[in-house]
Amino acid sequence: MRSGLVAIGALEAARPRKGEAALATAAASGVGHLAVQLARVRGAGRVVGAVSDAGKAGFVRSSGSTTWSSTGRGAGGEPVDYVLDAVGGDMLSPALASLTPGGRLVAYSSGGRTIQAYDLLIGAKSVIGFQMARIARGEPELYERWRRELWELFEEGAVKPAVHGEFALEEAARAHAAIESRGNRGKVVLHP
Template identity: 70%
Template sequence: MRRVRYEHSGGPEVLFLEEAPVPAPGPGELLVRAEAVGVTLPVVRKVREAPEPIALGGEIAGEVVALGEGVTGYATGDRVTGLVFGHGYADYALLHTAMASPVPDGASAVDAVALVRSGLVAYGALHAARPEPGDSALVTAAASGAGHLALQLAGLRGARRVVAAVSDAGKADFVRTLGADDVVTYDAGSWGEPVDYVLDAVGGALLKPAVAALAPHGRLVAYSSGGGTVEAYDLLVGAKSVIGFQMALIARGRPQTYERWRTELWELFLTGALKPVVHGEFALEDAARAHAVIEGRANLGKVVLVP
């Protein structure tokens, strides 16, 4: 089979395609013939920043072709999606049943990787914000794989006004088509009228203006891998709060919540209420181009590899 790998940290240029044996599923694992693989900012960052090479994992979707020992509830030929922690940029990948879920009729593999993981992150971050009907919201990275879903979900949860924060004014039309009432760029001097909650997928230097954008008693949900620091005084003067959110803790510690959110996401998709957007579908050998799109903040929606 073909697999994307790299041997030292760097930009997209360090990725290369190699031949590798098809892996055998271990206990509790499914061997999946990958039809779609999601490209995420955390993986792109790790390629550039991690001290040692990592297996390029992430969301996959495809057909089950073999079962590991002890697997129940799945059969060969099933269509599944889920998060892999080993090699995912490949023709075949190993998916543990704890991280797997069926792809319903009416959805493609590309739909699945555009919706499930990014959607769960967006859904969970929104839940952490404790939104109330009539609240106002601001979403950073609003054109990204998770951000464009968070933008829509905020509206679906009753936000009276949703602000999209983006890196480039050229993304304004895209986020407006998804329900943004207002659009601001990161370098704007002010992000406009204060909001009740911010969903932040960027972190770093953007945390300060994100906190400043909050109304008194506002909530900032930080779900970025970008780090950053918030000044306690900036929270104190407006009785504001910062809430950290990580999906892995929900998946491991609250599996029933994880499953309920996943079911609700599929319902929203199948009824047409939630519309995941795919920026582009790249062949496996074009993984470097896919990473370059993410690094350049050029994507409008989800970036997907299609083996």
Template identity: 70%
Template structure:
């Protein structure tokens, strides 16, 4: 089979195609013929930051072709999606059953990688904000794979006003098309009327203006790996709060919640209330180009590899 190999950090040229044996599924694992791979910012950052070779994992979707020892509830021919921690940029990948979920009829595998993992992060971050109907919401990175779903989910949970924050004016029409009432760029000195909660996927220097955008008693949910600091005084003066959200803790510690969120995402998709957008599809040999789109923040929706 073909898979993408990573050698060392420093640039997109570190990704190469190689031939590798098809892996054998171990206990509790599914061997999946991969039809779509979701490219994510955390994986792109790993390639930039790691000095030693790493497996390029992430979101995959495809057809089950073999079962490991002890696997029940799955069969060859099933279509599944999930998160792999080994090699995912490949024609075949090993997916543990704990991370696997079925792709329903009427949905493609590209829909699945655009919706499920990014949608779970978006749904979880929104849930952490404890939204109430009629509240105003702000979503940063609103054109990203997660952000464009978070914006739609905020509306579905009853937000009266949804503001999308983006890095460039050229993304405004895309974000408005998803239901944003307002679109702002990060370089604006003022971010408009205050909001009741903000979902931040960027971090860094954007944390301070995001907190400033909150109304008294507002909540900021931080789910970015981008770091950043907030001055305690900025929270005290408005009785504001910051909540950290990390998807892995939910997946490992509260699997029943994780599964309920997955079911709700597919329900909203089937009802036409949630529309995952795909910016572009790349072949495996163009994985470096896919990473470049993510790294330059030029994507409108999800970036997908097609083995």
């Protein structure tokens, strides 16, 4: 649920319009695979999922992305209207470059890195930060609306969270190893 809330919040921050093209980075991650699905459910025309490993392409496609990219650019050089960026760091520049004029990048990662204002001026692009904790603390009604919408989408089967693996608390080191290997497809769950 928590990953879905982050994904829905990042998507709303992008102010998507029906039929727009989207790029989701770390598209196989716990949050990213739900961002791909939610973008489709909310009317995206095309969703590109960026992953670092071709072995994840099938999973990313099964989440509803029309194609995948290993570079963070809209695959095939096709620009996108908005980016949901779960990575930051080295991914920021190619992700910004993939935007159409007037495009929006939602930065919700912990990856950091600096954006040059000039890169935004060219093409009149926007960067929007999103932090779930701020919504949970300061906007409980919005948080509750997103929570309800997600439950409905889960119940209808319109959005399907993927669990990569479940671990008991004593196996926390194995759970961390699964995440650190960057091989997870969906969420890694640790049971208290």
